[in-house]
Amino acid sequence: MKRRDFIILGTAGTVLAGQPVRADPLQYSDGLLQSHLAAGDTVFLDFKASWCSTCAAQDRVLTKLKAGNADYEAHITFIDVDWDAFGQSDLVKRLRIPRRSTLVVLKGDQEYGRIVAQTGTAQIQQLMDGALALAQSS
Template structure:
């Protein structure tokens, strides 16, 4: 096997898990959440930091749930707010977000639910289910 082909294959296999949900989790930029809500979307917001082990566990659980139920990706817009960048920004302070590892579901002008530091599958699933429920 040619070296270039081998390196490309290894890189592709390494990136495959992260590409599974590529394009379905947006990285927050100012105004993005308001924009999606104005479009009538239900938004799942993940306040996370790359160094946070609780955030990583929440992400693994969320991704497993999304993989097992395509309704989540059909009905929710997933947005990650980088804690280290936006911890004192209005997107955080206006919603009284106490810390990284906070998950929210928003629809219209309502917060449907939130989890702070929770990592249980049942708890995260219940929050995501609120987002796909027709009436909340």
């Protein structure tokens, strides 16, 4: 990298430092969920499959809502759960997840909301707003 490019990139990073950075959701792995719940985080689980059209529709709504409100990503931990890898897991059994395209909000050892196979913006926003209120209340 040329020195000039490095300085330009560094300056851009400094200018953007005050801007919220859109983070990709975490990818579920054993222990990840438990560590976030133990830390007191509000967690938004998205049980999805790459081939699922309902999951893709939900993802478009989630992306749009997150883009419109930086507080979602600032206060909620988003975790994607790959249905092909974890559809038969203890997590799915314990939470009684009926199918892919299920969205669940958890905090501590409590479930605070769930949507199954719904793609409406209003329903998903209501779940996200509830998660945000829960995250900001503590």
